[in-house]
Amino acid sequence: MNSTFEIFLATQPGLELDLTAEAARHGFADPKPTAGGVVVLGGWHDVWRANIHLRCATRVLVRLTSFRAFHLAQLDKRARKLPWTDWLPLGARIKVEATTRASKIYHAKAAAQRIDTALRAALGDPRDTAELRILARIDDDLVTLSLDTSGEPLHRRGHKVAVGKAPLRESMAAAFLARMGYDGSQPILDLMCGSGTIPLEAAELAKGLRPGRSRSFHFECLPSSDADEIANLRNPAKPAAHIAPIRGQDRDDGVIAMARQNAQRADVADLIDFARMAITTTARPEGPPGLILVNPPYGARIGNRQPLFALYGSFGALMQETFGGWRVGLVTSDKGLARATGLKWRPPTPPISHGSLKVQFYQTGPL
Numbered sequence: 001m002n003s004t005f006e007i008f009l010a011t012q013p014g015l016e017l018d019l020t021a022e023a024a025r026h027g028f029a030d031p032k033p034t035a036g037g038v039v040v041l042g043g044w045h046d047v048w049r050a051n052i053h054l055r056c057a058t059r060v061l062v063r064l065t066s067f068r069a070f071h072l073a074q075l076d077k078r079a080r081k082l083p084w085t086d087w088l089p090l091g092a093r094i095k096v097e098a099t100t101r102a103s104k105i106y107h108a109k110a111a112a113q114r115i116d117t118a119l120r121a122a123l124g125d126p127r128d129t130a131e132l133r134i135l136a137r138i139d140d141d142l143v144t145l146s147l148d149t150s151g152e153p154l155h156r157r158g159h160k161v162a163v164g165k166a167p168l169r170e171s172m173a174a175a176f177l178a179r180m181g182y183d184g185s186q187p188i189l190d191l192m193c194g195s196g197t198i199p200l201e202a203a204e205l206a207k208g209l210r211p212g213r214s215r216s217f218h219f220e221c222l223p224s225s226d227a228d229e230i231a232n233l234r235n236p237a238k239p240a241a242h243i244a245p246i247r248g249q250d251r252d253d254g255v256i257a258m259a260r261q262n263a264q265r266a267d268v269a270d271l272i273d274f275a276r277m278a279i280t281t282t283a284r285p286e287g288p289p290g291l292i293l294v295n296p297p298y299g300a301r302i303g304n305r306q307p308l309f310a311l312y313g314s315f316g317a318l319m320q321e322t323f324g325g326w327r328v329g330l331v332t333s334d335k336g337l338a339r340a341t342g343l344k345w346r347p348p349t350p351p352i353s354h355g356s357l358k359v360q361f362y363q364t365g366p367l
Ligand SMILES: C[S@@+](CC[C@H](N)C(=O)[O-])C[C@H]1O[C@@H](n2cnc3c(N)ncnc32)[C@H](O)[C@@H]1O
Pocket: 163, 164, 166, 167, 168, 169, 191, 192, 193, 194, 195, 196, 197, 198, 249, 250, 251, 252, 255, 277, 278, 279, 280, 295, 296, 297, 298, 311
């Protein structure tokens, strides 16, 4: 493997362009969007910083090698020649996951077993360590081996332990904040904040905190790892010069308590004002207009769709009557509900996979 190799930044389908833009902002060379992620070229330092700094990525894979194999014996022979100990620690526990498509090797499980046997021969018996993951894709007789360097998906920042019924993924909150141009200097208000994902992402961004500052990653146990450099990458970036107020509200006491705990754990409690409040009693904050970003309930997942028309309708009315000059962002899986707000939306994003649902992000210009 050369010092520069292909790195695949995986994300939720639908967020590829958001991640491409973020990777470019972070100085990754020539990021190329593709289905389910973004391809960049780089070295191990880039792998570490992608894991620790990128908010819209869900996983970082390193392409280890690729070669042609037309039958299992050939795969076995090639796999035994690979420099496994350059990539992986002796005694590592490793799960090999294989997929095959349009290839003479059609039995994915048998392919995974051959690779597993080859790497066991090189690394020795597994010890009681974290389980690493090798992905083998066999496509048109071309075998591509990748190593998952993240472990837990990256949207799990390790701060949001308490969550409500339908939490938004951090990667999505970050993408929508970026789409609204949030940089810490605009006031931001989430009127249905649940466990606080949107205010937390906003406050971390404003403070320059790295999304991966608190969690561990699989790359830390690889032979390429460098503890000092990795520790440096966890240090904060420059905070915004003047951080405008960040507020999270919800009508549910329980989730507001969770949001406060999550903010404490993320070290942003000093920046966020949380309040228990139904949207109907919301007053316009003093000061210049800012951004409203909300993720109301969607009928498809929790509760019924019908009563939600009234909720979306009163949200839209509140925006128009009270929030002149502010811009509004809305995440929902339901076009009809977005329309029920009566707000003038710009064309929404393409659908984004979110669990079993597809959601879209809508935003207005200044009201
Ligand atoms: C989909 S959840 C939001 C999840 C949140 N983004 C998170 O990541 O945890 C919708 C939230 O809207 C709140 N909600 C529903 N109706 C409301 C109302 N009329 N006023 C304020 N909050 C409301 C619910 O209590 C729930 O927490």
